[in-house]
Amino acid sequence: MPPFRDNPALRRALILAIDRASLTRYVKYDMYVPADTLMPRSWLSAAASRVGWLGCTCARSAGAPALRRGGLFPKASTTRRHQHFGAGADERHYFEAVAAMWHSVLGAEVSVDESEYKVMSQNRELHRLPLFLDSWIGDFADPINFLQLFYADSSLNYGRYRNARFDALLDRAAQQPDNSERYRLLEQAEALLNEDGVYIPLYYYSTRHLVKPYIKGWHSNLMDRNLSRYMFVLEHQGR
Secondary structure (H helix, E strand, C coil): CCCCCCCHHHHHHHHHCCCHHHHHHHCCCCCCEECCCCCCHHHCCCCCCCCHHHHCHHHHHHHHHHHHHCCCCCCCCEEEEEEEHHHCHHHHHHHHHHHHHHHHHHCCEEEEEEECHHHHHHHHHCCCCCCECCCCCCCCCCCHHHHHHHCCCCCCCCCCCCCHHHHHHHHHHHCCCCHHHHHHHHHHHHHHHHHHCCCCCCEECCCCCCCCCCEECCCCCCCCCCCHHHCEECCCCCC
């Protein structure tokens, strides 16, 4: 959807202009991990390379403004970021800070449009939103968990991303019995997403728990679900 369609330079400029480390530290109080790609690096093979142009500090000071000076980012461009109403003040402050960075680095005038979640979700599924907040939790530890969201025929491909090379890599990976080779194909698929600039990485969720040593039956897990019927308290003294 305009102004992002057929404009990879604009999409990359929006990615480059965000200082994720500062946002995570000062707005999220260091409770999350800044993201410079779709999934944590540990989810790919040990040979997975860092996406340098996303994580480089020099990119904000030189790369993104260069795109603007080169006429690739329209100075008067106005975009809107949609988020659901129930997110609370912290989320609103976070995206206001993102908008401020876009204005400072790129000169973009960006407004934050809050909607009730059911309204935002419906508009997202109907492909009415040019720029929107989305999130995903990896309920099983494999890169395909996230990459599948951008497959052309996926019902979760809300941005209508279409790249035949990307789809072919996922199809080949699905038929590959060698896991090392499979990971190599998935790395290439993620590299295509980064090259096309079809998403803006922000931060990875993390969970925080204080569990007394005499509480047993609690186990850390990807979905962060622990049923009380599986937990019990050992006999102990004091607090």
